[in-house]
Amino acid sequence: MGRVKIEIKKITNKNYLKATYSKRRKGLCGKATDLSRLTGCQIAIIVFSPGSRLFLFGHPSAETVIDRFLAQQAPCTDNDHEDESFESIHGVDDREDLENNQEEYKQEEDEMKDAKVNFWWDELVGEQLELHELIQYKTLLNKLRENVARKLQDMNRRELCTIDFFWKEHIHRC
Amino acid sequence: MGRVKIEIKKITNKNYLKATYSKRRKGLCGKATDLSRLTGCQIAIIVFSPGSRLFLFGHPSAETVIDRFLAQQAPCTDNDHEDESFESIHGVDDREDLENNQEEYKQEEDEMKDAKVNFWWDELVGEQLELHELIQYKTLLNKLRENVARKLQDMNRRELCTIDFFWKEHIHRC
DNA sequence: GCATCTATGTATAAGCG
DNA sequence: TCGCTTATACATAGATG
Numbered sequence A, B: 001m002g003r004v005k006i007e008i009k010k011i012t013n014k015n016y017l018k019a020t021y022s023k024r025r026k027g028l029c030g031k032a033t034d035l036s037r038l039t040g041c042q043i044a045i046i047v048f049s050p051g052s053r054l055f056l057f058g059h060p061s062a063e064t065v066i067d068r069f070l071a072q073q074a075p076c077t078d079n080d081h082e083d084e085s086f087e088s089i090h091g092v093d094d095r096e097d098l099e100n101n102q103e104e105y106k107q108e109e110d111e112m113k114d115a116k117v118n119f120w121w122d123e124l125v126g127e128q129l130e131l132h133e134l135i136q137y138k139t140l141l142n143k144l145r146e147n148v149a150r151k152l153q154d155m156n157r158r159e160l161c162t163i164d165f166f167w168k169e170h171i172h173r174c
Numbered sequence C: 001g002c003a004t005c006t007a008t009g010t011a012t013a014a015g016c017g
Numbered sequence D: 001t002c003g004c005t006t007a008t009a010c011a012t013a014g015a016t017g
Helices: A014-039 A062-075 A078-088 A095-100 A102-111 A113-126 A132-155 A157-168 B014-039 B063-072 B079-089 B094-101 B102-111 B115-126 B131-154 B158-170
Strands: A042-048 A054-059 B040-046 B054-059
Touching: A014 A054, A014 A157, A042 A062, A042 A095, A054 A062, A054 B063, A062 B040, A062 B054, A062 B063, A095 B094, B014 B040, B014 B054, B040 B063, B054 B063
Parallel strands: none
Antiparallel strands: A042 A054, A042 B040, B040 B054
């Protein structure tokens, strides 16, 4: 959409590339704003420029929409199922045995250091923490998420795709 | 850009709204594809429709770009600083005192149940876990992130904006 | 709802300051 | 790196199947 038709392929001239990047990124955000205003949808756009600079855009804000997306990604988030899913991680699938012997359960709980994690964050978020403390937690949390995500990427790609499909088959895509 | 000029405000007619949503969302993705191909940038677009349906688009994939964004969000992710930031969470700011008395440090460490979390996930990600276990962890992790994000949102908005600015002043925005 | 058509408003390529 | 200009390609409003 200009004086001449251009081919949609990687621009080699650096100055030209930067100009096009700025112009079209701006145009993209304008389109996103229009779409949001016309339909009332929420949009987030994340761009990493050729020089790896991060650019964010969103309505109501990029972070709001990204958080909403992340919250939705968990396939099982009801409180009713949290304990269950956590136990299955640690191989504590036989719940009846534990319920029949509270003493043994407590002992086993003490032996499983990892099991405390589940309660750790439940208590954490329930407490009245200072803002900077929450932000520090968020930092650790993002780091952990990154590590787990890397671990997942390292694993068998086909297997991962299957799971991904199961997870996300309800998501529309272009 | 059509037969008549339209005002950019919320469309009330439902059928018309859906049609416009589909057309313009498609157009937006086309623009994003062009931008990515022309400049080599990475893009993710997250949209929640008026009916709260999730739509994802991205190059190379929405998830790839979102993960890259999340990984970058942690202001302090080197291993060298993890212990430091973690201690500051728990108010253990006076490090010299602890270094002068290893015994006391160990004792205090034992008393801080929360402190184990830091080591928990370090060990976790280092181990050879099954895919489904990782996915379960990811589930818990997303839930935790959601809780912390909600907590942050509940807090004083002005204070939060200040912190956000400090965190993200390097991010370009429209 | 989705594809197609056509007229028309918009985004933008190239150029200049 | 910006902003502005202009000619032109493109996106899309409305209509139809």
